[in-house]
Amino acid sequence: METAAAAAPAPARERKRQRQSEGGAVPIQSMTAVGGGEAQYVYLPIADALKASGVRVCIFAAVSEIGAAFHSRGTDFTRTLRIFDQSRSTGISVTFFANDTALLPCVRSSGDVISLHNVKITNYHGEFFVTCDKKSSSFALFEGKASTESSPYQTSMKYHGSKQDDEILTNMRMWLVYPPPEGVGMKDLELQLRSVQSDLTFDLVCKVLHVYEAPGGEWIFYVWDGTDIPTTELQTFLNTEAVPLHLEEVPLPREVLCTLPCIGTILRIFSNKFCKEITHLQRDIYWARFCNITCKQEFGIWKGTLPPSSRVRLLSNEDGSVVERLKMYESRLSTKVGRRPMASLHKAFDFTDVELKRAGYATLMESLTYERVTHKLKTLVRVVSAFPWQGSDLHSLLSSNKHCLWLTLEDPTARIHAYVCKDGLVRFFGGSLTAAALTRKMKRLLGVPEQAAEEGTPVARNPPWIWCCLKSYRLEKEDPWGSRRYQVFGTEVRD
Structure with a gap:
């Protein structure tokens, strides 16, 4: 039986939902009523759910960022996702706990939809957190806007859906296809390496091929997306004998060099801070979204930088942005030109x-x-x-x-x-x-x-x-x- 947020909506809230529907807007708040004495689910918009601090709620939202699975300080494993909806495009983080990593949500692609039951909202020093625990909470994952499939591709053991969920899922997908002009919170400016510009803050979806910790504690990410970075206009002196071959102090050893792709630019991204995703990125199997990075030219070589406001988010190989880049790369390899x-x-x-x-x-x-x-x-x-x-x-x-x-x-x-x-x-x-x-x-x-x-x-x-x-x-x-x-x-x- 779902708790607290499973109660029927207040009359005022129901009237507000009806007015939204009559005005032609996609109704974000939805109620699932299951007959035969079964539970009722009321899905709150994220903005309303944040007003219910300390209470368990149900939320239907889209996934914008996918975190890695980690071992918590206790015996559990944990993973954090960032979700958003029409009421809060900036989104909110949801942390999941489970006895095994296989029981954590495995999101295929950013933009997929998630249904959360009985998650708890907490306010700590003015910042909101959502917790999906292994005892009371449950979840289901659905494909995003490109799909018409109503069945979830992953559910937790305690999750129980209902027929009315299909309508909510359809409305969410429609909204993802036709977002407001300001965007849906998934990205501000996402570029490929072929479109990089100097001193522009943007998101980069790329594969991390190698991670190196320099002697001074600086981290260098070697990233690639299959495209070529723009050529640079060199600002040099005519009497210069040579320019450097690379930005790092020590060149990559041959055993690492031979693992790198031979087509497409490998950009070096420098960071002075450690992020928890580094331990996963060092495995050379992950694609990632580098959020709010900048690039500039040094000696005619492009150099990426992770400012303090930057974030690194791991991506599934089935993420839409990843699939798009791999298809483009395969198309590029199909011709000699x-x-x-x-x-x-x-x-x-x-x-x-x-x-x-x-x-x-x-x-x-x-x-x-x-x-x-x-x-x-x-x-x-x-x-x-x-x-x-x-x-x-x-x-x-x-x-x-x-x-x-x-x-x-x-x-x-x-x-x-x-x-x-x-x-x-x-x-x-x-x-x-x-x-x-x-x-x-x-x-x-x-x-x-x-x-x-x-x-x-x-x-x-x-x-x-x-x-x-x-x-x-x-x-x-x-x-x-x-x-x-x-x-x-x-x-x-x-x-």
């Missing part, structure tokens, strides 16, 4: 001529994770730095034939250093050996504007995408991977 950098699509690549014309395209990450030290590939990259770059120095380099041109190359998956050595320099510059011709080609290669400022002043550069042939080799037999280097070959810069 789709594998190329997104920013390079529909652009001409007439700046270079390459030897491996018939070779397939490979990303830098595909080469970095290649099973052998030696590897030849044709790739699409941007030259983000070069040393030396001035025409006079390059002319001397070609004359001496003793040193190498040092390039830093990037694509959406990685950055590497590569060398153009000895005789390869003459072919690389296409026989244009005058200082003026070399300067002209290098400026175009680096994306330097024609009216660039003098040396020693910052220059905004946007390097073009170029086809390039690369091969890797080792310097030391005893340390093949540690001494691995890249060299440009079979590539000519055109006029």
Whole structure:
């Protein structure tokens, strides 16, 4: 028998519900009356339920955030969900307790609907909490707005529904399909990596591939959603020798690097605070929603940051946002062009001529994770730095034939250093050996504007995408991977 909130509604509240229905609004408050002496259920809007502190209530709402399962301080397991309805779009947290994790709610997707019976509202220092305990409370989970199925896909052992629940479920789904202009509390601004902008606060749904704790206590999340982050306009000095290959102090070990996807950008998100979800995210199986994060560019590399107001929420693999991203990634892999950098699509690549014309395209990450030290590939990259770059120095380099041109190359998956050595320099510059011709080609290669400022002043550069042939080799037999280097070959810069 359901308690307290299972009482019939007061006449005034019933009249209010009728007025809402007559006005055409979706009636959030609903009553389930079961005949034959069985219990009656009155589902309160969340806003009304919060006024019943200390009382057990019934709520029908949608799930906006899914927490991980944890072992409580006692013998129970616990999980927290955030739910919302039309009366409270910001939602409220509900904490569940059970003897086993299998008895906790397993939400398939954000936006699914949950029915709660006999949960308790508590007010602690002005903040409301909802508790679903294992003795008196019960729940049922239903698919969200995309479904017409009325049967729950998970129920607790004590849950008993009724025929009238179908109408409430239908109304909830209709409201989820046609939310108010301000949204339904599930997200403010949700972006994919391909749409990231500087200094914009947004939510990011992504897979956490690796979590690393830096020596200083800072946490780094390596996240991916299958898309390429936008290319950056580099703000550098013309006399800069090189830019960093990565933002972290220590590069990832090869055994970790080889577990990462070879298509799509892997964004580093930095955080100075520990969150309880980290222990789950370290398992490399979870998708998550990073709420209220920001991004900025450092040395032309995108860097994510978790401010104090940020939250991390685990997502099921069946979550709608996750399924959408996986489908998009599979579609991208289905074509040869789709594998190329997104920013390079529909652009001409007439700046270079390459030897491996018939070779397939490979990303830098595909080469970095290649099973052998030696590897030849044709790739699409941007030259983000070069040393030396001035025409006079390059002319001397070609004359001496003793040193190498040092390039830093990037694509959406990685950055590497590569060398153009000895005789390869003459072919690389296409026989244009005058200082003026070399300067002209290098400026175009680096994306330097024609009216660039003098040396020693910052220059905004946007390097073009170029086809390039690369091969890797080792310097030391005893340390093949540690001494691995890249060299440009079979590539000519055109006029």
